Amino acid sequence: MTNSVSIRDLSLSFGAVTVLEQLNLDIREGEFLVLLGPSGCGKSTLLNCIAGLLEVTEGQIFIKDKNVTWKEPKDRGIGMVFQSYALYPQMSVEKNLSFGLRVAGVPKAEIDKRIARAAEILQITPLLKRRPAALSGGQRQRVAIGRALVRDVDVFLFDEPLSNLDAKLRSELRVEIKRLHHALGNTMIYVTHDQIEALTLADRIAVMKGGIVQQLADPLTIYNRPRNLFVAGFLGSPSMNFIQGQIAIVAGQPVFKFGNTDVLLTAYPTETRLRDAQLATLGLRPEHIRLVDDTAQGETFEAVVDIEEPMGADTLVWLRVAGTALSVRTEAGRRFTPGERLRVQFNTAMASLFDGGTQDRL
Amino acid sequence: MSDATIALAGSEPWGKRPKRRFAPKTIMLYGVLIVAALYYLLPLYVMIVTSLKGMPEIRLGNIFAPPVEITFEPWVKAWSSACTGLYCEGIRTGFWNSVRIAIPSVIISILIASVNGYALSNWKFRGSEVFFTILLFGAFIPYQVMLYPLVIITRELGIFGTLTGIVVIHTIFGMPILTLLFRNYFSSLPPELFKAARVDGAGFWRIFFQIMLPMSVPIFVVAVILQVTGIWNDFLFGVIFAGTQNFPMTVQLNNVVNSAQGVKEYNVNMAATILTGAVPLIIYFFSGKYFVRGIAAGAVKG
Structure with missing residues (x-):
């Protein structure tokens, strides 16, 4: 078995409130797993359970095939990085890094060696004598990562490590964390509510809601073939367009009907058999709607421009198709005026179709 | 340019807002604070003044008057020889x-x-x-x-x-x-x-x-x-x-x-x-x- 971390039927409740329910998760050796979800979905709670900072109500946690459910945090072979850095304010950077090693009684020479190595990897060697208060946010987070690094742990746990940083620094450190993962090859579990971080960093993403993993897959699958309506709506910026309607089988071909418009679903890769008159939601990402001219081949629809949002690299146009508002990503440069009439084409091969009742992918 | 500036400064709000030194609000505030401070300090004053007087002077009755003759004898006595019940060793x-x-x-x-x-x-x-x-x-x-x-x-x-x-x-x-x-x-x-x-x-x-x-x-x-x-x-x-x-x-x-x-x-x-x-x-x-x-x-x- 090459699972680095395994979670078996994990449940956690505080009194009557259940935060995690019957959760199962296998994380492979060296994998970068991102736990993604809105605040309150239980992702940080799960991370704290893995770290041993919260006691689980039911279930088991295995790290490196060892049952660590009842183990103390220090005995689990984990290092943790917090959103608020959590550096010990009265200790210098060096003392911060060495604290865990000193607690464990590691010989002085070994401590020095490990600190030197970690400081070099993270480029914080000139800061070793400083206090955390004299560091910038990015430097503090580097030290916090270093604290996990020196302890030579199997699994790194990150609890929204970049959320306190400004946008520019966040993207820089994001790249650094990815580079670090490539260099070290450790298993990393990373909690975030930021979908860009999730998509860019993860080998696999676990999208969570209400204490339940909604979908566990690689970023592209999550983005292109979301399991349910929640996952589809949570990922993507600008977010996916949803059209309410129903399915009809016309001459043996599935068709999606909304308003007075029919969309042919021949190209859509169905996972279940579509039924006639089934209520459904059609999800289309803004980049999967194309503006076309009148001569275009295939099925086109009439649209009226509502408003445009130029974003530099591209432009987002808000349109109305048969009374439904849709956003369309299009190349920058072209300008639109409200009320302008256009024709659009749906890329139904890349669309997502959800059941109106269960909201699961069809 | 200077004309315009002067005109602006004279008629319309321009630049830093001027501070009034003795606004009614300030006078009220400090007035109340000073009265309160005096009210609380007066007993302390009486205590200190009385403790520095000799008994004959106290018997005259002007408790607010400063001591004519300053004496530290009461302090010494209070510390080392005042009687507490049976013993006279001060406090x-x-x-x-x-x-x-x-x-x-x-x-x-x-x-x-x-x-x-x-x-x-x-x-x-x-x-x-x-x-x-x-x-x-x-x-x-x-x-x-x-x-x-x-x-x-x-x-x-x-x-x-x-x-x-x-x-x-x-x-x-x-x-x-x-x-x-x-x-x-x-x-x-x-x-x-x-x-x-x-x-x-x-x-x-x-x-x-x-x-x-x-x-x-x-x-x-x-x-x-x-x-x-x-x-x-x-x-x-x-x-x-x-x-x-x-x-x-x-x-x-x-x-x-x-x-x-x-x-x-x-x-x-x-x-x-x-x-x-x-x-x-x-x-x-x-x-x-x-x-x-x-x-x-x-x-x-x-």
Whole structure:
């Protein structure tokens, strides 16, 4: 078995409130797993359970095939990085890094060696004598990562490590964390509510809601073939367009009907058999709607421009198709005026179709 | 250009808004503050002035008049030879008794309460909230209710009327408010620090001494101030539990002032009172900032 971390039927409740329910998760050796979800979905709670900072109500946690459910945090072979850095304010950077090693009684020479190595990897060697208060946010987070690094742990746990940083620094450190993962090859579990971080960093993403993993897959699958309506709506910026309607089988071909418009679903890769008159939601990402001219081949629809949002690299146009508002990503440069009439084409091969009742992918 | 600027400056608001030196609001504010300050300072003034006068001068009756002839004799007498009941050794024995009571009481109560507060905020256990509520409830029970049972308990333990007894009593009665103070302070520290220390492998005491203590110097100062002033000003517990030979300064002061025989030596009484009040007064004077912070930090939250 090459699972680095395994979670078996994990449940956690505080009194009557259940935060995690019957959760199962296998994380492979060296994998970068991102736990993604809105605040309150239980992702940080799960991370704290893995770290041993919260006691689980039911279930088991295995790290490196060892049952660590009842183990103390220090005995689990984990290092943790917090959103608020959590550096010990009265200790210098060096003392911060060495604290865990000193607690464990590691010989002085070994401590020095490990600190030197970690400081070099993270480029914080000139800061070793400083206090955390004299560091910038990015430097503090580097030290916090270093604290996990020196302890030579199997699994790194990150609890929204970049959320306190400004946008520019966040993207820089994001790249650094990815580079670090490539260099070290450790298993990393990373909690975030930021979908860009999730998509860019993860080998696999676990999208969570209400204490339940909604979908566990690689970023592209999550983005292109979301399991349910929640996952589809949570990922993507600008977010996916949803059209309410129903399915009809016309001459043996599935068709999606909304308003007075029919969309042919021949190209859509169905996972279940579509039924006639089934209520459904059609999800289309803004980049999967194309503006076309009148001569275009295939099925086109009439649209009226509502408003445009130029974003530099591209432009987002808000349109109305048969009374439904849709956003369309299009190349920058072209300008639109409200009320302008256009024709659009749906890329139904890349669309997502959800059941109106269960909201699961069809 | 200059014309335009002048025109603007003269008629329309331009640049920094001018400040009025004697606005009605300012006069009101300072007026009230000055009156209040005088009101509270007047008794102190009378005390100091009276303590520096000789008895003949006091008998003239002008209590607000400054002393014609300044004498320190009342101070010396109050300190070293005023009569407290049977003994005439002044209130210095009371002073040293108070010191002997205050120092161990302050140290022991703060040590226990800080560990209490740390455990209650960071190492929550089943029923820890209930425990805390019960502890807090203790702060609201009138002392009178507990006096008699405590007398019996200390008697049975054989510490009634001893220094140990009074120290134990002060430690117990300081516990609710001090625990609240420390718990709230430790709760206000980022919980991630505690988690990080646990991941680093530190245990209960190591986290307390190496992580928490260095961050809590301000709250310790506040606790010391609260306890020193509280214990120094105590009369009730001192008179009941300390025993005659350990009477604190407040009790001795009462014995000086209320001694029935002879003439009332107002100057000696005033000097003795100022001497007794000097310790808390000096502490308030030098640590007003911390004291206010302590009251704010003690406010219930969380």
